[in-house]
Amino acid sequence: MIAYATTRHAAVAMTRQMAADCGHENNALCPGFIDTPFNAGFERQMRGRVGLQRDIAEAIPMRRFGTVEEIAEALVYLASDRSAFMTGHALAIDGGECL
Amino acid sequence: MLLEHCVAFVTGAASGIGAAGTRAMAREGARVVVTDRDGAGAEAIRAAGGQAEALALDVTDTAALRAAIAATAERHGRLDVLHSHAGVQVDGKLEAVTVEQLDLSRRLNLRAHFVAAQAAVGPMRRQGGAASSPPPRTGACNTTAR
Numbered sequence: 001m002i003a004y005a006t007t008r009h010a011a012v013a014m015t016r017q018m019a020a021d022c023g024h025e026n027n028a029l030c031p032g033f034i035d036t037p038f039n040a041g042f043e044r045q046m047r048g049r050v051g052l053q054r055d056i057a058e059a060i061p062m063r064r065f066g067t068v069e070e071i072a073e074a075l076v077y078l079a080s081d082r083s084a085f086m087t088g089h090a091l092a093i094d095g096g097e098c099l
Numbered sequence: 100m101l102l103e104h105c106v107a108f109v110t111g112a113a114s115g116i117g118a119a120g121t122r123a124m125a126r127e128g129a130r131v132v133v134t135d136r137d138g139a140g141a142e143a144i145r146a147a148g149g150q151a152e153a154l155a156l157d158v159t160d161t162a163a164l165r166a167a168i169a170a171t172a173e174r175h176g177r178l179d180v181l182h183s184h185a186g187v188q189v190d191g192k193l194e195a196v197t198v199e200q201l202d203l204s205r206r207l208n209l210r211a212h213f214v215a216a217q218a219a220v221g222p223m224r225r226q227g228g229a230a231s232s233p234p235p236r237t238g239a240c241n242t243t244a245r
Contacts, residue, residue, distance in 0.1 A: 003189040003201045007208035014213065022220055025236035036115035041190030068119035075120040076127055079180045079236060080101035 001042060012090045019088030026087055027078050032094025035065040061096030100128035106175040108132045108168055110158050110215065111185030113140025120182060125151055129180065132171045134158075136185070158185045158211035165218045172222035180236055181219040183212045 008030075015028040033039065033056055046052045057063050074093045077083050092098050107124050111117040113135035125131050125148040133148065135141040138155025145153035158164050172178040187207040189200045 001188075001190060002193050003191070003196045003204040004187075004208070006201075007204040010205075010209050011212055014209065018216055022224075024220075024223060026216070027236070031116060034116055038115055038186075038188055041188040045190040045192075068116050069123070071116045072119040072123035075182065076101060076123050079105070079107060079124055079129070079182065080127070082101065083236075 001045065004041070015090065016088040024087070025078075025083065027083070028090040029071070029074055029078060030090050030092040030094065031066060031071045032092065032097040033060065033065050034068055034071060036068065059097065060094070061099060064095065066093065066095055100126075102180070103128035105129040105179040106132070106171065106177050107180035107182060108134070108171050108178060108215075108219070109182040109184055110134050110156065110164075110211070113137045113144055117182075117184040118144050120184065121151070122148055124180070124182075130175060132167075134167060158183075158215070159206045161214050164211065164214050168215060168218040169222070172219075177226050178219055178222045181215055181223075183215040185211060 012028050012030075015026060019026040039052065043049060043052045046055050056065060071093055074091060078086075078091065102124055105124075105128070107129045109117060109121050109124075109131060112121045112131075112133040114137070117135070121131050121133055121144055131145075131148060131151040132154060133141045133145045133151050134154045134156035135144075136155065136157045138153070141153040141155060145151040154167055156163060156167050168178070168181070185207060187204060189196060189204050191200070
């Protein structure tokens, strides 16, 4: 996942710099494994669906995929006044994957 | 509702997380401009999403992305939320990934966020501080990856 990880981490760095440059709210939302077709690449790298599910069971403390609705809740938070004093942040919603 | 009177611009909105985020913001009262390379998919989300608009948009087309954001701010008189969501997941380790795949990842996962934020920040700055509306915000959708 070198192309993916490299560009995503660069986007987090850019998010922080944009927040510093502009002074308005600018954040990155970082979903963990959500069960959508977007994972097709990683699924191939893990040699199929079974490999992907095994990886999730072993590597993620909550031992499951997240849902698109769980990510949408975080998006509404970032898009609304509820996060008015938060900027330059990378908000991980990932079942503990990054722990 | 949390996003009443807000105008939101979303890329990669026709499926998965982008579609769910679009539906959630519309449910909270936002007027959402639903964009995706898959124009028909964007239209389907728009049709189900309250006061939304749909647009076919490839975020690697710099001129088209800039024009779409400018037109949104112009048409609605404001832009409150940019959700730059479109991206690509290229699999493979160092020896398997081609330079062309790295460039595709860079164009979608980094450059398009830059272009979109740059296009949005002008209109957002001009409306900053308007009474009865939240301050504008931009954001990229990202993923921590191993």
